[in-house]
Amino acid sequence: MTPPNQKEDRLLSELSNPKRGLKQRHIQMIALAGTIGTGLFLATGKSLARGGPLGILLAYPIVGTLIYCVVLSVAEMSALLPLSGGIIRHAEWFVDPALSFAQGWNSVYANAILLPAEMVACAIIIDFWSPINHAVWISVFGTLLIISNTVFIDVYGELEFFFALLKIALIIGSLCITSGASPSGTSIGFEYWKNPGPFVQFLNIDGSWGQFLGFWRVVSSAAYAFSNVENISIAAAETQNPRHNIPKAARRVFWRILIFYMITMFLMGLIISSADQGLMSDSGDAGASPFAIAATNVGIKVVPSIINAIVVTSAWSAANSAMLVATRTLYGLAQEGHAPVFFTRLNRFGVPWMAVTAVGSFIALGYMTLSSSASTVFDWLQELVSAASLVHWINIEIIYLRFFYGCKRQNISRNELPWKSPFQPHAAWLALVSFSIILITGGFFIFIDDHWSPRTFVSSYFNIPLILVLYFGYKLRRKTRLIPLDEIPIRMFLDIANDNPEQPPPPVTGWRRLKYSLGLIKLLIGGHTSQEELPAAP
16 A cells, blocks of 8 residues: 555645546547447347336436436546546545455456457447458457557547447437338337337236336346446546536536437337347347347348447447546556556556556457357346446445545535535435445346346346455455545645646637537548647537
């Protein structure tokens, strides 16, 4: 563990001399693009088959609202303490170094597992066009992933911004199909809400109980789709004007994600029946995507290929976001003495290249899934990530509540903070209790009748003993202690924030918004406008 005086000196140096390469629009797209990947375009097909159109329309907004509580907590702490590694570093100061260690390695573990899962998804999806050996595509996409995370951080932001536009285009296409823009010219409307109905009888259990279990199964699996939405804190140290931009991004990201998912779930329930056999396909490719199935059902031949292309970029984009989280988390762990010090080495672009290399090596696990059971392994990895995400969100709220009650104990008004999130501490308690229940009941269906599955049991509950072993193992070895509420150095953080004021953002005007939009469009279509020529995002 780092001596207290050295920790404080390094903290002051980091907050006073940061590398600020990410603009507000990058931060918003990092969180948005990281959440919109195969979890939305592939995994939601099975959710529709399990919960029905109304089941998914209710489940995803509920989980999204709980995620909003997490994002609020993260943004408030990151606005005060914008450190590389985000919430992992906050645990060190607000709770216990042991929790920082456990939370950090849990985050690295979850995102490292996500990398091979998304790379395998890319390779399998490309089989739709050309059945080339999967190892070739895993190598190609993996190499591009490492390169994009080793160059200027600005490049990362621009890549995510572009990919987000492709995903939105897919949603617009779904709306067209629903409205009758197909060879048949028939408007589907609410036909599938009437037959087979708004809910599904989960595991053929009759009555409202079977419908509720189907809905709850969707709630439990929705965690994967929302994983990494709290990414706004990980790159806080590289964000311009973090005390202004991170809270603003948090507010905007929530509404964009919630509305985006609600529209997507609503359209999905309109364009495809929950009884369609393709939804529960074990193929693992985009052919099992509800969007591709819907396009095939209405006789649009070219659209499945377009959907495949968008799903590939979505999978790679989600992996790109996971790489950023894992590398910045590992970098933060090394800074706090929780990982080997060589992970703090930076290249000339200010990127922790040793951390990128270490995390990137997990892509090689994708080669182990290149078999007839690749789809099964892919699903298993998704379930592991879901459980790890739930544990991560629970820990975030524990850290925030320690921070909140630390302010209260020390008689520090929240009005003194750079930004105070609304609905606290009620929002934090709601998320903490709700996610704990979802985690404990995540594999409930394996205890019903003859549905026991060792694989599902492990993937649903493995993370609980893992986080406990990491926490108590470190605590016993290093003999750390829970920081008393009145000893949390909140006043010191406030003094640092006041001594390092940020430049006030320029006033938002209609002309500035128009100029920004025109410049961005010119950039995306291949014009000569550079990122530096664009005004800051309104």
